[in-house]
Amino acid sequence: GAGVSQSPRYKVTKRGQDVALRCDPISGHVSLYWYRQALGQGPEFLTYFNYEAQQDKSGLPNDRFSAERPEGSISTLTIQRTEQRDSAMYRCASSPTGPETQYFGPGTRLLVL
Amino acid sequence: AQSVTQLGSHVSVSEGALVLLRCNYSSSVPPYLFWYVQYPNQGLQLLLKYTSAATLVKGINGFEAEFKKSETSFHLTKPSAHMSDAAEYFCAVAGQGAQKLVFGQGTRLTINP
Numbered sequence: 610g611a612g613v614s615q616s617p618r619y620k621v622t623k624r625g626q627d628v629a630l631r632c633d634p635i636s637g638h639v640s641l642y643w644y645r646q647a648l649g650q651g652p653e654f655l656t657y658f659n660y661e662a663q664q665d666k667s668g669l670p671n672d673r674f675s676a677e678r679p680e681g682s683i684s685t686l687t688i689q690r691t692e693q694r695d696s697a698m699y700r701c702a703s704s705p706t707g708p709e710t711q712y713f714g715p716g717t718r719l720l721v722l
Numbered sequence: 723a724q725s726v727t728q729l730g731s732h733v734s735v736s737e738g739a740l741v742l743l744r745c746n747y748s749s750s751v752p753p754y755l756f757w758y759v760q761y762p763n764q765g766l767q768l769l770l771k772y773t774s775a776a777t778l779v780k781g782i783n784g785f786e787a788e789f790k791k792s793e794t795s796f797h798l799t800k801p802s803a804h805m806s807d808a809a810e811y812f813c814a815v816a817g818q819g820a821q822k823l824v825f826g827q828g829t830r831l832t833i834n835p
Contacts, residue, residue, distance in 0.1 A: 651812050651825030708816040713766040
Protein backbone atom coordinates (compact mmCIF):
# COMPACT_ATOMS: atom_id res chain seq x y z
CA GLY A 610 0.00 0.00 0.00
CA ALA A 611 0.93 3.64 -0.19
CA GLY A 612 3.37 4.99 2.34
CA VAL A 613 3.54 8.39 3.96
CA SER A 614 3.67 11.16 1.39
CA GLN A 615 4.77 14.74 1.80
CA SER A 616 4.43 17.75 -0.44
CA PRO A 617 6.09 19.69 -1.76
CA ARG A 618 9.34 17.70 -1.81
CA TYR A 619 11.33 20.92 -2.20
CA LYS A 620 10.37 24.44 -1.30
CA VAL A 621 12.40 27.57 -1.86
CA THR A 622 11.00 30.73 -0.35
CA LYS A 623 12.09 34.21 0.54
CA ARG A 624 12.58 35.36 4.08
CA GLY A 625 9.35 36.70 5.54
CA GLN A 626 7.04 34.52 3.46
CA ASP A 627 4.69 31.94 4.97
CA VAL A 628 4.97 28.28 3.94
CA ALA A 629 2.66 25.31 4.39
CA LEU A 630 4.01 21.78 4.35
CA ARG A 631 1.66 18.88 3.85
CA CYS A 632 1.75 15.33 5.20
CA ASP A 633 -0.52 12.55 4.02
CA PRO A 634 -0.18 9.61 6.44
CA ILE A 635 -0.77 5.96 5.82
CA SER A 636 -4.50 5.34 5.75
CA GLY A 637 -5.91 4.45 9.15
CA HIS A 638 -2.87 5.51 11.13
CA VAL A 639 -3.92 7.14 14.38
CA SER A 640 -0.76 9.06 15.23
CA LEU A 641 1.10 11.60 13.14
CA TYR A 642 4.44 13.17 13.98
CA TRP A 643 6.46 16.09 12.66
CA TYR A 644 10.24 16.27 12.93
CA ARG A 645 12.83 18.76 11.69
CA GLN A 646 16.27 17.66 10.54
CA ALA A 647 19.10 20.14 10.09
CA LEU A 648 21.97 19.25 7.79
CA GLY A 649 24.30 16.76 9.46
CA GLN A 650 21.98 16.19 12.41
CA GLY A 651 19.36 13.69 13.43
CA PRO A 652 15.67 14.53 13.28
CA GLU A 653 14.26 16.59 16.16
CA PHE A 654 10.70 16.23 17.36
CA LEU A 655 8.33 19.11 16.70
CA THR A 656 4.80 17.93 17.47
CA TYR A 657 2.41 15.01 17.26
CA PHE A 658 -1.28 14.24 16.90
CA ASN A 659 -3.57 11.42 17.88
CA TYR A 660 -6.45 11.62 15.44
CA GLU A 661 -7.17 15.35 15.15
CA ALA A 662 -5.96 16.27 18.64
CA GLN A 663 -2.54 17.83 19.00
CA GLN A 664 -1.09 15.99 21.98
CA ASP A 665 2.34 17.52 22.29
CA LYS A 666 3.74 20.64 20.68
CA SER A 667 6.68 21.07 22.98
CA GLY A 668 9.17 20.81 20.12
CA LEU A 669 7.82 23.71 18.08
CA PRO A 670 10.63 26.30 18.21
CA ASN A 671 8.45 29.40 18.54
CA ASP A 672 5.01 30.76 17.78
CA ARG A 673 5.75 31.14 14.08
CA PHE A 674 5.34 27.37 13.82
CA SER A 675 1.94 25.72 13.97
CA ALA A 676 0.39 22.45 12.89
CA GLU A 677 -3.06 21.08 12.39
CA ARG A 678 -4.78 17.83 11.48
CA PRO A 679 -8.42 18.88 11.30
CA GLU A 680 -9.98 15.61 10.14
CA GLY A 681 -7.54 13.23 11.72
CA SER A 682 -5.80 12.40 8.46
CA ILE A 683 -3.80 14.95 6.44
CA SER A 684 -1.70 17.37 8.46
CA THR A 685 -0.25 20.75 7.62
CA LEU A 686 2.79 22.32 9.24
CA THR A 687 2.78 26.08 8.74
CA ILE A 688 5.72 28.38 9.24
CA GLN A 689 4.91 32.08 9.26
CA ARG A 690 7.37 34.85 8.44
CA THR A 691 10.08 32.39 7.53
CA GLU A 692 13.68 33.03 8.53
CA GLN A 693 16.88 31.60 7.10
CA ARG A 694 17.37 29.49 10.22
CA ASP A 695 14.15 27.63 9.34
CA SER A 696 15.95 25.99 6.39
CA ALA A 697 15.95 22.24 7.03
CA MET A 698 14.37 18.94 6.06
CA TYR A 699 10.91 18.59 7.57
CA ARG A 700 9.87 14.98 8.10
CA CYS A 701 6.49 13.51 8.83
CA ALA A 702 5.79 10.07 10.26
CA SER A 703 2.64 8.14 11.01
CA SER A 704 1.89 5.20 13.26
CA PRO A 705 -1.03 2.89 13.87
CA THR A 706 -0.19 2.71 17.55
CA GLY A 707 2.72 4.68 18.99
CA PRO A 708 6.42 5.51 18.72
CA GLU A 709 7.50 1.90 18.27
CA THR A 710 6.03 1.74 14.78
CA GLN A 711 6.64 5.08 13.08
CA TYR A 712 6.76 5.14 9.27
CA PHE A 713 8.50 8.14 7.79
CA GLY A 714 7.76 10.06 4.63
CA PRO A 715 10.43 11.31 2.21
CA GLY A 716 10.52 14.77 3.75
CA THR A 717 10.20 18.32 2.49
CA ARG A 718 13.43 20.22 2.03
CA LEU A 719 12.84 23.88 2.84
CA LEU A 720 15.29 26.57 1.80
CA VAL A 721 14.72 30.11 2.98
CA LEU A 722 16.68 32.69 1.06
CA ALA B 723 14.22 12.58 29.62
CA GLN B 724 15.95 10.61 26.89
CA SER B 725 19.09 11.21 24.86
CA VAL B 726 21.23 9.31 22.38
CA THR B 727 24.92 9.51 21.56
CA GLN B 728 26.29 7.93 18.41
CA LEU B 729 30.04 7.50 18.57
CA GLY B 730 31.60 8.42 15.25
CA SER B 731 29.92 10.62 12.68
CA HIS B 732 31.70 8.72 9.89
CA VAL B 733 32.61 5.04 9.73
CA SER B 734 34.40 3.44 6.80
CA VAL B 735 34.80 -0.33 6.32
CA SER B 736 35.85 -2.59 3.50
CA GLU B 737 33.35 -4.69 1.62
CA GLY B 738 32.98 -8.00 3.45
CA ALA B 739 34.25 -6.61 6.77
CA LEU B 740 32.34 -6.34 10.03
CA VAL B 741 30.13 -3.29 10.46
CA LEU B 742 29.88 -1.87 14.00
CA LEU B 743 27.97 1.37 14.64
CA ARG B 744 27.89 2.48 18.25
CA CYS B 745 24.95 3.94 20.13
CA ASN B 746 24.64 4.81 23.81
CA TYR B 747 21.44 6.07 25.31
CA SER B 748 20.16 7.73 28.42
CA SER B 749 16.62 7.24 29.63
CA SER B 750 14.87 7.86 32.93
CA VAL B 751 12.35 5.12 32.14
CA PRO B 752 12.67 1.73 30.39
CA PRO B 753 13.44 2.53 26.77
CA TYR B 754 12.36 1.51 23.37
CA LEU B 755 15.39 1.64 21.04
CA PHE B 756 15.57 1.88 17.28
CA TRP B 757 17.96 1.96 14.37
CA TYR B 758 16.88 3.76 11.20
CA VAL B 759 18.69 3.96 7.86
CA GLN B 760 18.52 6.86 5.45
CA TYR B 761 19.50 6.42 1.83
CA PRO B 762 20.07 9.53 -0.30
CA ASN B 763 16.85 11.30 -1.24
CA GLN B 764 14.75 8.79 0.66
CA GLY B 765 12.87 8.73 3.93
CA LEU B 766 14.00 7.07 7.13
CA GLN B 767 13.55 3.30 7.06
CA LEU B 768 13.31 1.22 10.22
CA LEU B 769 16.09 -1.37 10.43
CA LEU B 770 15.19 -2.86 13.79
CA LYS B 771 13.76 -2.06 17.19
CA TYR B 772 13.98 -3.18 20.80
CA THR B 773 10.76 -3.05 22.79
CA SER B 774 11.61 -5.00 25.97
CA ALA B 775 11.45 -8.49 24.52
CA ALA B 776 14.61 -10.32 23.43
CA THR B 777 17.78 -8.30 24.00
CA LEU B 778 19.32 -9.43 20.70
CA VAL B 779 17.25 -7.96 17.92
CA LYS B 780 17.50 -8.98 14.28
CA GLY B 781 16.51 -6.57 11.57
CA ILE B 782 16.41 -6.27 7.84
CA ASN B 783 19.37 -6.60 5.47
CA GLY B 784 21.35 -8.79 7.89
CA PHE B 785 21.69 -6.19 10.64
CA GLU B 786 21.29 -6.90 14.32
CA ALA B 787 21.66 -5.01 17.59
CA GLU B 788 22.01 -6.02 21.22
CA PHE B 789 20.42 -4.13 24.09
CA LYS B 790 22.83 -4.00 27.02
CA LYS B 791 21.22 -2.31 29.98
CA SER B 792 24.36 -2.35 32.13
CA GLU B 793 26.25 -0.48 29.41
CA THR B 794 23.28 1.62 28.25
CA SER B 795 24.21 0.60 24.73
CA PHE B 796 22.45 -0.56 21.59
CA HIS B 797 25.21 -1.07 19.03
CA LEU B 798 24.36 -2.07 15.46
CA THR B 799 26.33 -4.82 13.73
CA LYS B 800 26.48 -6.71 10.46
CA PRO B 801 28.98 -9.53 9.94
CA SER B 802 29.82 -8.72 6.32
CA ALA B 803 29.41 -5.30 4.73
CA HIS B 804 27.93 -4.92 1.28
CA MET B 805 28.29 -1.92 -1.01
CA SER B 806 24.55 -1.33 -0.75
CA ASP B 807 24.89 -0.71 3.00
CA ALA B 808 26.41 2.71 2.36
CA ALA B 809 23.98 5.15 3.95
CA GLU B 810 23.41 7.23 7.06
CA TYR B 811 22.30 5.40 10.18
CA PHE B 812 20.40 6.89 13.09
CA CYS B 813 19.90 5.48 16.56
CA ALA B 814 16.79 6.64 18.42
CA VAL B 815 15.19 6.19 21.83
CA ALA B 816 11.68 6.59 23.14
CA GLY B 817 10.79 6.20 26.78
CA GLN B 818 8.07 3.62 27.33
CA GLY B 819 4.88 5.60 27.57
CA ALA B 820 6.41 8.50 25.64
CA GLN B 821 5.40 9.27 22.10
CA LYS B 822 8.31 11.05 20.51
CA LEU B 823 11.56 9.59 19.23
CA VAL B 824 14.83 11.21 20.26
CA PHE B 825 17.50 10.68 17.62
CA GLY B 826 21.26 10.67 17.68
CA GLN B 827 23.19 12.82 15.25
CA GLY B 828 23.73 9.98 12.80
CA THR B 829 26.66 7.94 11.49
CA ARG B 830 27.54 7.96 7.82
CA LEU B 831 28.71 4.51 6.73
CA THR B 832 31.03 4.24 3.73
CA ILE B 833 31.91 0.90 2.17
CA ASN B 834 35.25 0.59 0.39
CA PRO B 835 35.54 -1.91 -2.48
